[in-house]
Amino acid sequence: MADLTWRPAPRSRLTAASPPRSPKWRLLPSAVVLGVVALVVLVVPLFVELNEQYVDLAIANQPPSAAHLFGTDELGRDVLLRCVYALRVSLTVGVVAAVISAVAGTAVGALAGSIGGWFDRILMRVVDAIASVPHLLLGIVIVAVLRPSLSAVIISIALTHWLTSARIVRSEVLSLRTRPFIDAAIVGGASRTQVLTRHLLPNVAPQVLLATTLMIPHAVWHETALSFLGLGLPPHAASVGNMINDAQRSLLTGGWWMSLAPGLLLIVTTLAVSGLSGVWRDRLNPKRRTELTW
Amino acid sequence: MTRGQAIGRLALRRLAFAVPVLLVVSFALFVLAKASPFDPVERYFGVRIIGASPERVAQLRANWGVDEPVVSQYWAWLRHAVTGDLGDSLSLQQPVSAVIGDRLGWTVLLVSVGFALALVLGLLLGTLAAWRQGSWLDRSITGSCYALEAAPVFWVGLAVLYVFALQLRWLPGGGVTTGSEPVSVGGVAAHMVLPVTVLAISQAPWFVLFVRQNLLESFTQDHVIGARARGLPDHLVVSGHALRTSLLPFLTLLGARLPELITGALLVETVFSWPGIARATVEAALNVDFALLGALTVMATGVVLVGNLLADVLYALADPRVALDG
Numbered sequence: 001m002a003d004l005t006w007r008p009a010p011r012s013r014l015t016a017a018s019p020p021r022s023p024k025w026r027l028l029p030s031a032v033v034l035g036v037v038a039l040v041v042l043v044v045p046l047f048v049e050l051n052e053q054y055v056d057l058a059i060a061n062q063p064p065s066a067a068h069l070f071g072t073d074e075l076g077r078d079v080l081l082r083c084v085y086a087l088r089v090s091l092t093v094g095v096v097a098a099v100i101s102a103v104a105g106t107a108v109g110a111l112a113g114s115i116g117g118w119f120d121r122i123l124m125r126v127v128d129a130i131a132s133v134p135h136l137l138l139g140i141v142i143v144a145v146l147r148p149s150l151s152a153v154i155i156s157i158a159l160t161h162w163l164t165s166a167r168i169v170r171s172e173v174l175s176l177r178t179r180p181f182i183d184a185a186i187v188g189g190a191s192r193t194q195v196l197t198r199h200l201l202p203n204v205a206p207q208v209l210l211a212t213t214l215m216i217p218h219a220v221w222h223e224t225a226l227s228f229l230g231l232g233l234p235p236h237a238a239s240v241g242n243m244i245n246d247a248q249r250s251l252l253t254g255g256w257w258m259s260l261a262p263g264l265l266l267i268v269t270t271l272a273v274s275g276l277s278g279v280w281r282d283r284l285n286p287k288r289r290t291e292l293t294w
Numbered sequence: 295m296t297r298g299q300a301i302g303r304l305a306l307r308r309l310a311f312a313v314p315v316l317l318v319v320s321f322a323l324f325v326l327a328k329a330s331p332f333d334p335v336e337r338y339f340g341v342r343i344i345g346a347s348p349e350r351v352a353q354l355r356a357n358w359g360v361d362e363p364v365v366s367q368y369w370a371w372l373r374h375a376v377t378g379d380l381g382d383s384l385s386l387q388q389p390v391s392a393v394i395g396d397r398l399g400w401t402v403l404l405v406s407v408g409f410a411l412a413l414v415l416g417l418l419l420g421t422l423a424a425w426r427q428g429s430w431l432d433r434s435i436t437g438s439c440y441a442l443e444a445a446p447v448f449w450v451g452l453a454v455l456y457v458f459a460l461q462l463r464w465l466p467g468g469g470v471t472t473g474s475e476p477v478s479v480g481g482v483a484a485h486m487v488l489p490v491t492v493l494a495i496s497q498a499p500w501f502v503l504f505v506r507q508n509l510l511e512s513f514t515q516d517h518v519i520g521a522r523a524r525g526l527p528d529h530l531v532v533s534g535h536a537l538r539t540s541l542l543p544f545l546t547l548l549g550a551r552l553p554e555l556i557t558g559a560l561l562v563e564t565v566f567s568w569p570g571i572a573r574a575t576v577e578a579a580l581n582v583d584f585a586l587l588g589a590l591t592v593m594a595t596g597v598v599l600v601g602n603l604l605a606d607v608l609y610a611l612a613d614p615r616v617a618l619d620g
Contacts, residue, residue, distance in 0.1 A: 134553040144579040145330040263449035
C-alpha cells in the first residue's frame with residue numbers, strides 16, 4: 001500500500017494507539033524504586049536486628065511520628081523495621097518460588113514440545129486440568145497437606161505457577177523446531193538431547209527469564225494471600241501477609257498505619273518489578289508491544 | 295450440519311473434557327490427602343486416643359476404611375459423591391453437603407453481583423479511556439488500574455472497610471446482618487455494598503485495560519474508518535462499530551478470569567466476614583479436613599470448567615467466523 005505523504009490532521013480522538021512513551025518513563029522510576037528496595041532490604045538487616053520477641057507496651061499503638069516513621073504496632077514494635085524484614089521474606093519467597101516454577105515449567109514445556117505426539121497431548125491436557133483449579137485453592141490444599149511453613153508456601157507457589165512457563169516454552173520450542181537451523185543441526189548429526197540443550201533451550205532462555213520476572217509479583221502476592229488467611233508463614237514471622245493479618249485487629253481501634261505501610265510498600269515494589277520486566281518485554285518482542293501483561 | 299448443531303457438538307466435546315478433568319483433579323486431591331502424614335482416626339480421638347481401647351480404635355479404622363488402598367477408598371468416595379453424599383466434615387461436625395449448602399448461596403450472590411459490576415465498570419471505563427486516549431482521564435483510569443492490579447485485594451478491602459465502615463460509618467462493614475436483626479433484603483443489600491464493590495474493583499482493571507487496548511486496535515480497522523468517513527458522530531462509531539468487534543475477545547477473557555474471581559471472593563469474604571465458603575475453606579485447611587477442602591476445590595474447578603465452556607459457546611454464537619473444529 002502506497003504511503004500517503006500528506007495526511008489531514010485528525011479531528012476526532014478515535015485514533016490508533018499512540019506509541020507508548022519512551023521506555024525511560026518506566027525504566028527510570030522502576031529501576032530507582034527497585035534499587036532502593038533492594039538496598040534497604042539487604043543492608044538494613046546488617047545494622048538493625050529485628051527482635052521478634054521484643055515488646056514495649058509503653059510505646060504501643062503510636063501513630064506515625066519522627067521516631068517511628070510508620071508508627072508502632074500493638075506490641076510497640078516499629079512498623080517500618082518490620083516492613084523491611086517482611087518485604088525481605090516476601091521477596092525471597094517470591095524469587096525462590098518463581099525460579100523453581102520456571103525450572104519445572106521449562107522442563108515440562110521443553111519435553112512436551114520436543115517429543116511431541118501423544119506425550120505432548122497428554123502433558124498439555126494435564127497442564128490444562130491443573131490450570132482449571134483456582135490457584136489459591138490449590139495452594140491452600142498443598143499447604144494443608146504439608147502444614148503451614150516457609151517451605152510449604154514455596155512449594156505451594158511453585159506447584160501452582162509452573163503452568164505459564166510450561167506453555168510458553170512449549171509453544172516457543174514448537175515454533176523453533178520448524179526453523180532451518182534445527183534441520184541443519186539434525187542433518188549435521190546432532191542427537192535429540194544435543195538439539196534440545198544446544199539449540200532449543202538457549203533460544204527460549206530469554207522468554208523464560210522474562211516469564212520468571214513477571215512471575216515474581218504473582219508469587220509474592222500468593223504468599224501474601226496465604227499468610228493473610230493464616231495458612232502461610234508462622235504467625236510470629238514478619239511477612240507482608242502476616243503484618244496485614246495482624247493489623248486487622250488494630251484497624252477496629254483506629255490503627256490504620258499498621259496495614260497501610262506494608263500494603264503500600266508491596267504495591268510500589270511489585271509495580272517496579274512489572275515495570276522493569278515490561279520494558280524488557282517490549283525490547284524482546286517489539287511486535288507484541290501491548291499494555292496487557294497477561 | 296447447521297451452525298447450531300456444530301455449537302452443540304462443541305459444548306458436548308468440552309463437557310467430555312470436563313468430566314475426566316474433574317475425575318483427575320479429585321483423584322489427585324485424594325492422593326495428596328493420603329500422602330499427608332495426618333491420620334483422621336487420630337484426629338477424631340485427639341488426646342483421648344491414649345485412653346481409648348485398641349478394639350474401639352481398630353473398629354473405627356475398619357468402619358472408616360482408612361487402611362484400604364487409595365483406589366478403593368476413592369471409588370467409595372466417588373460412588374457416594376455422585377449421589378450427593380460428600381462425606382462428613384471433621385472440623386465442622388456436619389455433612390459436607392450441608393456445610394456447602396448453607397454457605398454456597400452467599401458466595402454465589404457476592405460473586406455474581408461483583409462480577410456483573412466489574413463487567414460494567416470495565417466496559418464503561420475502558421471505553422472512556424480509549425475514547426479520550428492520552429487525556430488526564432485516560433491516564434488516571436489506566437494508572438489506577440495498574441495500581442489496583444498490584445494491590446492485594448484484601449488490603450484494598452481493609453482500606454475500604456476502614457474508611458467507609460469505621461470512619462465515615464456510611465455502610466455496615468461485616469457479615470450480612472447487624473446484631474440480632476433477622477435477614478432482610480434491605481439489610482443484606484446494605485451489607486453487600488462494600489464487599490461487592492471491593493471484589494468488582496479488584497477484578498475490573500483487567501477488563502478496563504483489555505477493552506481499552508482492543509478499542510484502540512479497532513479504531514484502525516476499515517469498517518471503523520469507513521464509518522467515520524461517512525461522517526458518523528464519534529459516539530455512534532464507538533458504540534456501534536468499534537465496540538462490537540472488540541467485544542468478541544472479551545467473552546474469552548470472562549472465562550479466563552473465573553479462577554481469579556473465585557480467589558478474590560475467598561479473600562474478600564474473609565475481610566468482610568461474609569458467611570460464604572471462605573471461612574469453611576480456611577477452617578478445613580487449618581484442621582486438615584480433606585473431605586470438605588477436597589469437595590470445595592473440586593466444586594470450584596467444576597465452576598471454572600463450566601464457565602470456560604459457556605464463554606466458548608457464547609463466542610461461537612456471537613462470531614460466525616469462529617471455527618468449531620479442533
